[in-house]
Amino acid sequence: MSDEAALFRRIAGSAFDAMPETLQHFHGGPDIRTSAGRCRVEVGGSPVARFLVWLLSLPYATDEAPITVTLRREADREVWIREIGGRRFQSVMHRTNSNLLSETIGPVRFFFRLDTSTEGFSLYLTRCRVLGVPLPRALLPVVAAREVSNGSGIAFDISAGLPLVGLIVAYRGELTNSEVPEGERPGQPVMLFDGVCNFCNGGVDFFLKRDPFGRIRFAAMQSPRGLTFLLKHDLPTHEYKTFIVLDGERIIRKSDGVLHLTGYLSWPWPLLRVFSLVPRFIRDRIYDLFAQNRYKLMGKRDVCRVPTAAERERFLL
Known part of the structure; x- marks a missing residue:
């Protein structure tokens, strides 16, 4: 499948070519690709935060843990598999008719606006559905996601929280630009x-x-x-x-x-x-x-x- 079919390229259009080459390679490369690195994970202290981390198989708090991210292109969607410190969670992304990035994690579906720059990109949450039911704006999760090039790889910073609850999980770190070989990629058993x-x-x-x-x-x-x-x-x-x-x-x-x-x-x-x-x-x-x-x-x-x-x-x- 060609680079033109890459999800982020279809959403960003010509702006995709202005992003750093390391991000273009990861988001526009082969149909199955995996990168590895290290990250730090922070989990909110409330019982609700800890329950949601357990329920959605999100990573537990740690000062440093290995991370692998597998991106698998399937027709017009991408399946993302993240494995952090032995905890694995999966999401499915695709482009909506209004050119938003839709990401589904379990029963929750997020809709993001993708903003690109010469440094990388950021995602901004516009709306959210739980079991197909739209959430009112006052109850929208607070999500921040950013990827930039660090020269030889990708630096990422992702956090998610809820109104009245506070932080659910945040993880930040780096991925190398080297490809994980077949037989070691999560999501490609x-x-x-x-x-x-x-x-x-x-x-x-x-x-x-x-x-x-x-x-x-x-x-x-x-x-x-x-x-x-x-x-x-x-x-x-x-x-x-x-x-x-x-x-x-x-x-x-x-x-x-x-x-x-x-x-x-x-x-x-x-x-x-x-x-x-x-x-x-x-x-x-x-x-x-x-x-x-x-x-x-x-x-x-x-x-x-x-x-x-x-x-x-x-x-x-």
Whole structure:
């Protein structure tokens, strides 16, 4: 997809070209890109602030924490995944008919005016909806967001609060201009699977066909990249008792891994995540029964799966 399809370029128009190159690269680059850095997080002291931070999976207060930001372009929208100190929250952005930037976080939808300059840009909240209901101006959240170039990367300063409540969360820091490699990007999970297992390869086919935006990557555990991942995360390299999902810094196994991947599939497959309400020990017991008998049930191959030309970009070899 071309740079012309980038969300911020479509909103800013020709003013996008006046912004620093580091911001243009991040907001107008490839369809999937991830940058990493460090940040400081402040959380409001009120019970309401702490509850909202927990409810929306916002980051906890810390003087310094690693941050990764993954920006994934999907048709006319962008999915942003921020991981700060092990806490992950996601938002979806798109352009409205009135050329505002719409950002949805859980049940809340914000509408921002984008102001650009030669230093960077700022976002100004114009209105907000909760569960589709517009908030009166007196109850609008107080949101400030700014990005500027610091020469080699991006400096950001974001805060959000509520009238009568005060600060909810604020985080500020820097992102480097270097790209996080595949296999380490939040929001672009890697499925590590037994490459000679027919049952496992059937699972790969299932996810390949139902992942409309090509977000999931695949690596056979026996492949060079698969072994690299296993060694990096101190995982067994000879006994493949479960497939493993890597999503950013997270390592997800067994039934949790299956349910996690369904969240990346087309409708109605994400509804399967309702089974996360079933206690894990029950789900994993069922999973283990299949895993222990997978060769008996479906057989095995003599050699690992070789992806077709059409599949190659989805496999890490």
